[in-house]
Amino acid sequence: MTTERKQVNDVCLPTEADVEFFDRNGYWVSPAVFSEQELAAIRDRQDRIYRAEFETGRAPICNWLEGVDNPRALRKTDNSHWSDAVLRGVATDPTIGAIAGRLMHADTIRLWHDQLLYKPGRGPGRETANVGWHQDFSYWQCAKEPTLITAWVAFTDVDLSNGCMQMVPRSHQWGLLKMSDFFEQNIEQQRADMDIPEQEQFTTVPIVMKAGQVSFHHALTIHGSGPNATDDARRSMAVHLMTGETRYAQSQRGDLHFNARFMQGRDGEIFDGDAFPVLYGAPGAK
Template structure:
């Protein structure tokens, strides 16, 4: 379904200055319930397509700590409809100031209730993992499938940190985020002030690939249910000489320096000059 909740010129300026933007509600409660049911099935290891994800941690069914499943959209047609949604692509294109958007990979996330430190996601910049991309315009759409707030460990961003350059602090699984905070303050000489991305269900936060972000424990009795959709501008190329942190994206390199990221691993969400470029919306759940 096409929607008109696109960022205004003011919203785009906000994204350019702060490195993030929070959308209005893009998905209604009925759709969200369907998405949550499919999210739960994937977490439980029930893959309706019979195709496993790119990787996952921990094993299927273990929800005792943060669950992270990469390319969950391979496993489930409904999750694919969400991940490849053209409205998300269109918003991302507007914010990034590009004409087309492709999927880099998705990351389905489940943070258990009362997670303790095991629910922390260390401060990091996505770009640190993605140095093979030949531009710094990649961004992430983070979809709240249920209400997300400080109690259940919402994502926090550091406004303006996309202008700090690469910090070399890429520790998704770092649980001691207080220690990290001190280190980053020393490195940047600036106070480390985060903005919690409090999102009602169905809203989406977008962040630039250099924006520092992470999240704290879930201290509530509700799980935090979401999916992060990592996106690249159409036409992004592979830079072979880059050395990135070890990450799932290591497996998504291209064979030769200068190759464009394209083809079925990097499907189009939106292309300004070709409304039919997104073939995934025909996928039925």
């Protein structure tokens, strides 16, 4: 996979009807953005990250390490784009940025951060590697408004058998709920305990995708995933993005997020600078 900046693939961009679907439901799935050749290179670089082979010499945040960490657990690596040019190409892909811009009605899209994800296949041990029901914005309280969106890139085919993501339609309209835990393994009990608005229903939609496709969900959309019951790993990257109007909110809770370190003393100002590269900027955008 080339590390040169790609051009926007107009075929992948959402139509007006697709944008209306996202506005109504809080999620949307794109056609394939990455080819199989690109995906092979991406998966190779993902494995190098787990062996602490950092092309740039800079380590990511909270990286799972081969020979050190639990092989049955969900692997979550924050900011792999710091460590590898190919993975940075995924996290800053201009087609992903252009799609996010349309869905969020924004003229600028910046990278918030990436999460490299690996859900192991079935094997010995009791770990399920579920991802609990959560809203991304519950972890991003250093942003004043939920003007953020996640692009989830499938590096392998995903369906219910290997723990694909499941979305709760319309939940982005429910506000920020208290019951949100990415690491919760008892997702059925979590669902039963969730305090949702009256007259709403917690219904789930499995996001079945081919490798190379990208799903998008609003920062308030409730989502999670079940176990991988296949022999092969489920591989992906969550590319967390924000509009160009996203502002820093200095607070005790908000400052727990690692992105707050780049904005200390700038309460109320827009997230900008090298830590948050631009994926998409419409003509005339700042």
